[in-house]
Each structure stands twice: as structure tokens, then as C-alpha cells.
Amino acid sequence: MKQLRIPAVYMRGGTSKGVFFLAHDLPSDPAMRDRLLLRIIGSPDRYGKHTDGMGGATSSTSKVVILSKSDRAGCDVDYRFGQVAIDAPVIDWSGNCGNLSTAVGAFALSAGLVEGPADGMATVRIWQVNIGKVIVNHVPMQGAEVQELGGFELDGVAFPAAEVKVEFLDPAADEEGGNEAGGAMFPSGRRIDVLDVPGVGKLEATLINAGNPTIFVDAARLGLTGTELQGDVNGDKALLQRVEAARALGAVAMGLVATPEEATAKRPHTPKLAFVAKPASYVASDGKRIEADSIDLLARIFSMGVLHHAMTGTGAVAIAAAAAIPGTIVSRVAPAGADGRVHFGHPSGALSVGAEAREEAGQWKVAKVMMSRSARRLMEGWVRVPAE
Known part of the structure; x- marks a missing residue:
């Protein structure tokens, strides 16, 4: 050979x-x-x-x-x-x-x-x-x-x-759909849905197509604070199973797969599931202290079944879009500022991201999301x- x-x-x-x-x-x-x-x-x-x-x-x-x-x-x-x-x-x-x-x-x-x-x-x-x-x-x-x-x-x-x-x-896809990753910006037509997750119960979630299909939930509903690092989460198999159950149900609700089992077996990359919380001080993975008053919210995201070490780029896009649109899980915690920007804490530190969003005829449009890498x-x- x-x-x-x-x-x-x-x-x-x-x-x-x-x-x-x-x-x-x-x-x-x-x-x-x-x-x-x-x-x-x-x-x-x-x-x-x-x-x-x-x-x-x-x-x-x-x-x-x-x-x-x-x-x-x-x-x-x-x-x-x-x-x-x-x-x-x-x-x-x-x-x-x-x-x-x-x-x-x-x-x-x-x-x-x-x-x-x-x-x-x-x-x-x-x-x-x-x-x-x-x-x-x-x-x-x-x-x-x-x-x-x-x-x-x-x-x-x-x-x-x-x-x-x-x-x-x-x-983010427009309200008429057309996004190859899964249809409209809010596939269900709602900014907050309720998923009945085994081991969790009724779970409020924002299902949004922005960057990647993404599911946002409140950290507290998963028994988390939003300050977690990888070591706090990735060894907890029961927690990871609950998270995957929620992600798989969200994938079905977004019209991306027919069954939760298909989401787990064939579509592990998307949708992503992220959890958010109000600002709190914590120590990032490199030992740097992130002060609560320096950020607008806490955000963590799961990738391929485990907590991400920082924040995915598409996760940041979804955060920016969801923060700019009233009535989402993210904007409920931290609505975007007048400049469209939001500054969030993640396991490795903090990141600023901005969105240009506007409301037209009762529908929100996100023209673009900007960040530096x-x-x-x-x-x-x-x-x-x-x-x-």
C-alpha cells in the first residue's frame, strides 16, 4: 500500500x-x-x-x-x-x-x-x-x-x-425562509418555544437561524449559572445527555431532522445549543478574572456534544442577532445597545460582537453581524x- x-x-x-x-x-x-x-x-x-x-x-x-x-x-x-x-x-x-x-x-x-x-x-x-x-x-x-x-x-x-x-x-433567514440551513429566522414563527425535555421538563428556548441554527436557553433551567468552564461540565455525563436531548428536540422543532435520534446520529454539528445568564464575575480558563460589570451577559455553547472552550464564531453571530431582536431568550437577558453591540463572557474570556438590525412591517431583519478575529x-x- x-x-x-x-x-x-x-x-x-x-x-x-x-x-x-x-x-x-x-x-x-x-x-x-x-x-x-x-x-x-x-x-x-x-x-x-x-x-x-x-x-x-x-x-x-x-x-x-x-x-x-x-x-x-x-x-x-x-x-x-x-x-x-x-x-x-x-x-x-x-x-x-x-x-x-x-x-x-x-x-x-x-x-x-x-x-x-x-x-x-x-x-x-x-x-x-x-x-x-x-x-x-x-x-x-x-x-x-x-x-x-x-x-x-x-x-x-x-x-x-x-x-x-x-x-x-x-x-439570519428572512421570515419567508430561504436559508439552506433550515428556513426562516425563527422556524416556528415564535421567538420563544417550549421543549419538553426528558430529565428537564418544560424548557423555554429561542430557536434561531443566524450563522448556524442555534438554540438558546436560560442557564438556570439546566441547573447551571453561566460561569462554568469545560471542567465543570464535560465530565457530567447525565448533564450532557440532557443537553443533547434538548438539542435534538430543538433540531426537530426547527425542521432540520425528522426525529431526535436522527439529530444525534447524523447531524451532531448543528443546531448548536447555548445557555445564557445575567452577568456575574468569574475566572476564565487562563486565570484572568472577568468582572460582572465589564460584560452584558454570560454565554456558553456546546459543540459536538461537549462545552466549547471559548465561543464558536457562529455562536457569536447568533448571540448578536438574538440580542438585537426583542422577545428572545438572549434579549430578555441583555438587549443589544443603541450601537447594536453586545459584550459577553465565555469560558476563555470576553468577546464583543455587533449586529445591524431593523424592524420592517413588524418583522426584524439582521443586515449583518460584525466581529474581529x-x-x-x-x-x-x-x-x-x-x-x-
Whole structure:
């Protein structure tokens, strides 16, 4: 048996990292492509370590990205994102990674898919194929190269880098639907639904399509405070089972799957479930103290069955959209300010995100959500994978 040699770049985007490919370097057949990508990442791994692959054995580091030039008017590149399960032969292509969205522009520029200025800011318009939305990266350039190093600090990332400004355009579906990820902004037509969750009971939830399909609940209804870190949650199997039961019921209520069992088995990446609470002081995972008066709310999100170490980029998008719209679980805790911005605490620190929202004929529209992240190439070359 010989090994294949496939061009790839290992990149960090925001608080995630993944393996980036050009579409023409991978099989066109989806089944063959997915088998190859699973082996590259090292999944499924019954030991949960990804020792024999490029994955990092966490939901934040078990990811793949595929890029190609776009034929869509007004877009530069097509971007596909795959969330790779660690212990199962599954790649979930149903949603997006907001963090890795930050790295798409830098990769596209470095790979020659897009031309940028020698110096200044390159604007890369990205068609996110999974969810059918446009994302814009504003990438700094210097000497005809992507500027990756700088002084921008992001909670959840150990080292500073250059700031990349990201805009998620029309991240929430309109009331008539049309979002490939699951229909209208509020699929049920309501801003708060009630899920009857085994082990929890009647659970109020906001089911929203923004960034990714997302379910928001109050922390207290799960027996949580909102100040939890991963170590407080991820060892509690009974809690994780209740959370997955709620997420799976929400997936059915959003029209994404037919049964809760299908959500657990075939759609582990989306919808995400997040819990929120009023501000409280806590110590973040790096030991930094986050004061209650420095944030508008507490927010935590589950990803691939466990609590995320920071906040997913699409989770931040959903928080911004839900905070801007009256009557949601999020806005009930912390309505967005006059500038549309909300500052929230997550396990690794704090993050500010803003939304441009307006009410038209009794319906709320979110034009875009803005945030700043950073991205960096960690390694470029070829991945080796055993040929079938």
C-alpha cells in the first residue's frame, strides 16, 4: 500500500484550526472525498486522540475546509466547511465554522484564488456553500503578502496576531425562509418555544437561524449559572445527555431532522445549543478574572456534544442577532445597545460582537453581524494519507 500526497494548509482561524484544501486536489465524488478526509483527520479514533491524523481530538480542532473560485456573481470564492466527528465516521457539512471563516480570506489570497493590494486591506467576498450566505473578510496586506502577525489579542488564543474584520451578511433567514440551513429566522414563527425535555421538563428556548441554527436557553433551567468552564461540565455525563436531548428536540422543532435520534446520529454539528445568564464575575480558563460589570451577559455553547472552550464564531453571530431582536431568550437577558453591540463572557474570556438590525412591517431583519478575529498559517505543504 502506498500513501497519497495531497496539497494542504493547516490554519488557525479565531479559536479553531483545521486543514484547508483546494477543491481540485480532492475527489469530486462526495463519498470518496469524505473517506479521504476522515483518514486525513484520523477519524474515527476509538481512543479519542487523533494520534494517526491531523485532527486535534476536540470539536475546535477536528475540521476541514474546501475552497474553490466562485462562479456566483459578487463572490470571490466558494467555501465548504466540514465538522469531523472524532469517534464516528461522520463529517457534518450542515453548518459553518465562524472561527475558520476568518481564515478563508487569508487562504484564498495566499493560494492565488483572489488578488489583493500590495499594501492595505484586501476585501474577500466568500460564498458559504453549506448555509448559502455571504461572508466578507477584510484581510491586511503588506508587501504583497497576507499580514498574519500583529498585536491583536483574542481571548482563547495564546498569542497576538493581525486583526481580520469579518462581516456575516444577512446571517439570519428572512421570515419567508430561504436559508439552506433550515428556513426562516425563527422556524416556528415564535421567538420563544417550549421543549419538553426528558430529565428537564418544560424548557423555554429561542430557536434561531443566524450563522448556524442555534438554540438558546436560560442557564438556570439546566441547573447551571453561566460561569462554568469545560471542567465543570464535560465530565457530567447525565448533564450532557440532557443537553443533547434538548438539542435534538430543538433540531426537530426547527425542521432540520425528522426525529431526535436522527439529530444525534447524523447531524451532531448543528443546531448548536447555548445557555445564557445575567452577568456575574468569574475566572476564565487562563486565570484572568472577568468582572460582572465589564460584560452584558454570560454565554456558553456546546459543540459536538461537549462545552466549547471559548465561543464558536457562529455562536457569536447568533448571540448578536438574538440580542438585537426583542422577545428572545438572549434579549430578555441583555438587549443589544443603541450601537447594536453586545459584550459577553465565555469560558476563555470576553468577546464583543455587533449586529445591524431593523424592524420592517413588524418583522426584524439582521443586515449583518460584525466581529474581529485573527488567522494564521501554521503549516503548508502536503498531507500523507494511505491509499485505499
